[in-house]
Amino acid sequence: MQPIFKDLLVLELASVLAGPSVGQFFAELGARVLKVENAATHGDVTRSWKLGSEPAQTDTPAYFCAANWGKTSLALNLTEPQQLQQLYTLVRQADVVIASYKPGDAERLQVDYETLQRMNPRLVYGHITGYGPEDARAGYDAVVQAESGFMYLNGEPDGPPVKMPVALMDILTAHQLKEGLLVALLQRERTGQGQLVEVSLLQAAVSALANQATNYLVAGQEPQRMGSEHPNIVPYGSVYTCRCGKQLVLAIGDDRQFRRLCAILGAEGMADDPKYKTNYARVQHRQEVNGRLRQLIAQQERESLLRQLHTRHVPAGAVHTIPEVFELPQAQQLLLHHPNSKPGLRQVAFRLQGQQELELSPPPTYTNGGAEGASGLRC
Numbered sequence: 001m002q003p004i005f006k007d008l009l010v011l012e013l014a015s016v017l018a019g020p021s022v023g024q025f026f027a028e029l030g031a032r033v034l035k036v037e038n039a040a041t042h043g044d045v046t047r048s049w050k051l052g053s054e055p056a057q058t059d060t061p062a063y064f065c066a067a068n069w070g071k072t073s074l075a076l077n078l079t080e081p082q083q084l085q086q087l088y089t090l091v092r093q094a095d096v097v098i099a100s101y102k103p104g105d106a107e108r109l110q111v112d113y114e115t116l117q118r119m120n121p122r123l124v125y126g127h128i129t130g131y132g133p134e135d136a137r138a139g140y141d142a143v144v145q146a147e148s149g150f151m152y153l154n155g156e157p158d159g160p161p162v163k164m165p166v167a168l169m170d171i172l173t174a175h176q177l178k179e180g181l182l183v184a185l186l187q188r189e190r191t192g193q194g195q196l197v198e199v200s201l202l203q204a205a206v207s208a209l210a211n212q213a214t215n216y217l218v219a220g221q222e223p224q225r226m227g228s229e230h231p232n233i234v235p236y237g238s239v240y241t242c243r244c245g246k247q248l249v250l251a252i253g254d255d256r257q258f259r260r261l262c263a264i265l266g267a268e269g270m271a272d273d274p275k276y277k278t279n280y281a282r283v284q285h286r287q288e289v290n291g292r293l294r295q296l297i298a299q300q301e302r303e304s305l306l307r308q309l310h311t312r313h314v315p316a317g318a319v320h321t322i323p324e325v326f327e328l329p330q331a332q333q334l335l336l337h338h339p340n341s342k343p344g345l346r347q348v349a350f351r352l353q354g355q356q357e358l359e360l361s362p363p364p365t366y367t368n369g370g371a372e373g374a375s376g377l378r379c
Helices: 018-028 081-091 105-109 113-119 141-147 168-191 201-207 210-217 255-264 268-272 279-284 286-297 302-311
Strands: 009-013 032-038 071-076 096-099 124-129 196-200 236-241 247-251 316-318 335-338 341-345
Touching (some): 009 018, 018 032, 018 168, 032 081, 071 081, 081 113, 141 168, 141 201, 168 196, 196 201, 279 286, 302 316
Parallel strands (some): 009 096, 096 124
């Protein structure tokens, strides 16, 4: 089977994580992705986001490599008329543009949707902003985590709000933009016309509040920090330490699973206690349930207990470090490999029947872009 987007040309006028993640998504599915980098700032800002352990001279540090496999780099200064015209030549051939300008900046640079659409009516233009087209603020993941309520909800009950350790707002926004672009491409197949797809970090974040939002909107309960606990289910997300010192998490979704858990722990009577028998009762007696389970699980060896839980279909798992995660066969299947690069991580986690995974080129160095980056594009 041919790659899904074999004949698609994507121009990436975006930086950092959200937009580039979408670009890599298309590259993994066979599109030609040209990463247009700002020559005035020496490329994507994440080329300078280096760990202390990385070489100072590298321009493909780990952060940059998170979202830039399978692309060709082209450095352009769009304030220079000749280089802007070079971009316009590419726009006339392109199928998708991914942009992440602050409101007003794309218009100032003459790379906004209306300008480019006049050159190519079939163009699908995806634009990421922080807060929508009417708010000129730049969007930063940590700030949006705070403003959207995620940071307030994250952390222990007696501790401060905590930022999540990945740029989840960027990732959520990238997924929203992928969905919007795919819908727009489907519509273009029906109408022959492209369109503008707009996504903001803030709205992508708020839309992902899910049950925490409806706990407030429907039940009138203002969500609070609960550590790993779940406001609607007990025990769900709770972390317990075993006799060996290793930790596991439970995700008990119904009363049958709770009964099986109690049987495995030799505490059958706990499942019949009116205070614990139903999820509603367990939510009312959260501290007692967790206290009893902590005592029981502290007597167990983690691997033996997990085997029993899995055999009886009780949702549970080990708390893994990142090195342990990448020992899992499922994680190994998501790795990108190239003889001239350290491994990367796929953006595409789904599989299509009969579709082969492509071998991608590693993240491009900034010096490998330049005018040559546009060579080989169809006319």
